[in-house]
Amino acid sequence: MADITSAEYQQYMALRDQINEGIENADSEFMLTTYSMLRTVMNKRQKAALQLNIQLENKAIREAKEKKREQLRAAKEKE
Secondary structure, three states: OOOOOHHHHHHHHHHHHHHHHHHHHOOOHHHHHHHHHHHHHHHHHHHHHHHHHHHHHHHHHHHHHHHHHHHHHHHHHHO
16 A cells, blocks of 8 residues: 555545535536546545545554653653
8 A cells, every 4th residue: 555645635635625616616517527527536545545544643643652652761760
């Protein structure tokens, strides 16, 4: 599975929002169909994007937890 950065995830979500706006603001059946098809593709990627975002959150939490653990151990050693 490919890695995704927070910035990439935010770009992905912004693109989803643009597609949703395109559906709402479509002036022709052609554009409505085009945006709808794009939305279908984005839906398929949604699960992957959410999973990768969860992995990013878990990584950040692990890093914060390890940093906190080191601080607590250092404080305990000073006692």
